[in-house]
Amino acid sequence: MASRVERASCGGGGAGEILWVSPEARAAGVLPGMRYAEGLSLATSLRASEVPAGKVRAEITGLADLLRRFSPDVEVSEEEPGVFWVNAAGLLELFSSLDLWVHKVHRALIGGGWRASVVVGFRRFAVYAVARGREGVLVLASPDEEEAALQKVHLSILAVDPHLRDTLAKLGIHTLGEFMRLPAPAVRRRFGDEAARLHALAQGEVFDPLAPVFPAESIACTIVLDAPEGNSVRLLFVIQEHLHSLLPRLAEQGEALRELEIRFLLERQKDRTDRIRPAEATLDETLILDLLRLRLEGFPLTAPAREIGLTAHGAPASTGQVRLFLKAPRRDLAAANRALARIRAELGEETVVRAKLLEGHLPEERFTWEPLLHLPKAHPDPEGRPVLVRRLCSWHASLGRPQRGRVVRACGPYILSDGWWQTPGGYPIHRRYYFLETLGGALLWVYYDSLRQRWFLQGQVE
Numbered sequence: 465m466a467s468r469v470e471r472a473s474c475g476g477g478g479a480g481e482i483l484w485v486s487p488e489a490r491a492a493g494v495l496p497g498m499r500y501a502e503g504l505s506l507a508t509s510l511r512a513s514e515v516p517a518g519k520v521r522a523e524i525t526g527l528a529d530l531l532r533r534f535s536p537d538v539e540v541s542e543e544e545p546g547v548f549w550v551n552a553a554g555l556l557e558l559f560s561s562l563d564l565w566v567h568k569v570h571r572a573l574i575g576g577g578w579r580a581s582v583v584v585g586f587r588r589f590a591v592y593a594v595a596r597g598r599e600g601v602l603v604l605a606s607p608d609e610e611e612a613a614l615q616k617v618h619l620s621i622l623a624v625d626p627h628l629r630d631t632l633a634k635l636g637i638h639t640l641g642e643f644m645r646l647p648a649p650a651v652r653r654r655f656g657d658e659a660a661r662l663h664a665l666a667q668g669e670v671f672d673p674l675a676p677v678f679p680a681e682s683i684a685c686t687i688v689l690d691a692p693e694g695n696s697v698r699l700l701f702v703i704q705e706h707l708h709s710l711l712p713r714l715a716e717q718g719e720a721l722r723e724l725e726i727r728f729l730l731e732r733q734k735d736r737t738d739r740i741r742p743a744e745a746t747l748d749e750t751l752i753l754d755l756l757r758l759r760l761e762g763f764p765l766t767a768p769a770r771e772i773g774l775t776a777h778g779a780p781a782s783t784g785q786v787r788l789f790l791k792a793p794r795r796d797l798a799a800a801n802r803a804l805a806r807i808r809a810e811l812g813e814e815t816v817v818r819a820k821l822l823e824g825h826l827p828e829e830r831f832t833w834e835p836l837l838h839l840p841k842a843h844p845d846p847e848g849r850p851v852l853v854r855r856l857c858s859w860h861a862s863l864g865r866p867q868r869g870r871v872v873r874a875c876g877p878y879i880l881s882d883g884w885w886q887t888p889g890g891y892p893i894h895r896r897y898y899f900l901e902t903l904g905g906a907l908l909w910v911y912y913d914s915l916r917q918r919w920f921l922q923g924q925v926e
Contacts, residue, residue, distance in 0.1 A: 482512065484545075487579075487599070487706055489619065497626025518780045531577060534569050534612040537676035547592060552584060552672055563603050570601045585610045588672050589665040593617045593640060613869045614666065615641025640666050683713045692731045692768035698762040703772065704753055710776045713745050719778030720745035720840050724752055727773035733766055745779040800839045826880070826893070827856060827922060854909065856923040861920040863910060873901040880911075899925065 480500045492507035504510050506666060506839050508604070524545060531538045537551035559565040565583050573580035585591035585604040594602065594610070597617045602612040617640045619629050632655075644666050652660035664670045685706050690769040693699055703726070714721055724740040740755045742748075806818050817833040876898035895911040902908065907925040912918075 480512065495620055495626070495629075497629070521780050525577075527573075527578070529661070530572055531569070532571070536867075537674060539674055539676050547596075549592070549674055550586060551676065552746075566601050566603055587668055588674065589670075590614045590668075593612060596621045615644065616641060619643060624662065625658055628655060629653070637764065639700060642898055682772065682775055683710055683717075683778070685710065687772040687774070689770055689772070692770045694765055694768035696757070696764060699760065699765075699769065699772070700753060700757055702755065703774065704749070706774055707749060707752065710774060711749060714776055714778045715781070717778060718781060720747050720781035721776055722779035723777040724756070724776065725773075726756070727767040727774040727775075728765060729771035729773075730767040731770055732764065736765065738763075745781060747781070797839055797841065804836065804839065805881055853926045854923055855926060857921055860920040860922060863921050869902050870903050875899040877912075897922070 481576050482494065482498050482500060482503055485494050485496060485503075489503070489507055489510060492510075493626070494503040494506050494510060500510075500512050503512075524540060527546075528540050528548065531548055535550045535552060535555060539549040541547035541549075543688055547810055552565060555562075559568070562584050566584050570580055570582045579599060581595040581599050581602075583591045583595040583598075583602045583604065585594065586607050587610065590610050590613075591604070594604070594613045594617060602613075604613060610758050617638065618638055619632060620638070622640075632638070632643065637646070643663065646663065648660065648667070650664055651663045661670070667673070687702060687706055689702070693702070707724075711721065721742065722745045724920065726738045726740065728736045728738070730736060738756075738759055740752060740759060742751060742755060746752070776908070808816050813835055816836050818836040819831045820834045821831050822829065877896035878898075879894075879895045879896055890913060894914040897911045900908045900910055908921060909923045909925060910919060910921055913920060
């Protein structure tokens with residue numbers, strides 16, 4: 465005999481509440497809602513244990529996947545683990561009869577090591593109740609046959625509030641048929657809303673349509689390499705870049721990485737698939753990459769890879785693990801500064817610079833470049849407003865006259881002239897600036913030099 469118990473909030477293990485019982489324990493009089501000590505007094509061979517919620521969720525997910533092999537519409541009960549509703553409509557094109565279909569479903573469940581009851585009927589609550597009272601396969605041929613089977617179901621086998629069940633038993637009401645014969649207003653007045661809902665479900669007065677849950681899309685990506693690559697270090701860098709986007713998607717689903725599947729499409733050789741499995745589900749990118757590095761060092765690729773496929777398989781993660789991952793900063797300033805230092809060391813100090821604003825009249829005179837020694841902390845706009853970037857050309861490219869057909873919108877002119885403060889000996893300036901939106905969607909910043917009578921490209925807005 466077996467049962468599942470809830471952790472006791474006080475006292476010894478005998479104070480734990482029984483949540484689920486096996487058919488053998490139920491036959492001995494043990495019912496959900498009893499304390500373990502009470503159940504043990506009825507069946508001395510009773511054994512109980514607490515099943516972790518994560519394990520229950522994993523098994524339910526596996527069962528739902530198995531049932532989707534027989535129908536795409538599978539609903540998982542949120543109130544009673546182990547109860548599923550499967551839409552059998554429209555399957556006669558694949559199976560010659562519902563009887564054949566239901567037996568195939570049952571054999572698949574039994575083959576997975578489960579005890580199962582599979583019932584085909586007409587009403588959602590009715591097939592659930594009938595299935596809870598038996599094992600094996602049953603096809604209800606008509607609504608009348610379904611109704612007759614429903615009325616024989618004992619209340620003790622349903623997920624009914626133990627206090628309501630015991631109260632009805634004292635009144636001599638043990639089956640759904642006896643309960644359904646009570647007047648609905650009296651049920652609500654005497655036993656409350658939960659009993660009234662059970663009464664309405666049994667009578668078929670509540671329309672509760674199937675609400676299938678579809679499996680989440682696989683978290684995967686495909687990397688097409690510019691050129692075949694066989695160097696394991698460079699392959700790791702490529703994989704790391706894409707793994708960085710896969711892990712947050714797992715965390716958003718409340719999962720951690722259980723297995724990383726890497727498929728290498730090799731040049732002129734058979735494809736290779738590796739599976740990296742950490743000791744426990746994790747969101748630690750460094751740990752995953754280290755395991756992949758060891759795999760590639762121990763089993764190098766026999767040919768360069770031209771394409772890489774990554775698939776992340778998840779498992780339920782703890783709330784703390786997901787919260788820690790999602791709240792972790794996405795940018796590592798220390799790592800960024802180390803990368804910039806390596807660029808300066810390899811290519812020279814002038815390669816890492818930033819713009820410094822100056823007081824100037826012309827756009828090209830309003831900034832200069834200065835060395836960037838440390839990357840400052842980002843200060844994003846809290847309102848998330850989009851920012852336009854105005855790129856200046858290092859030299860002013862001469863343009864022909866803008867063609868009307870290529871320019872869909874123009875904004876300007878904005879006149880810039882040095883006027884009376886012209887520097888002695890300097891070149892006089894008189895520019896008319898415009899923003900031009902082209903047919904291709906580009907936003908150009910141009911000006912017309914009135915003295916030279918020519919158009920120039922000052923920059924572009926992105």
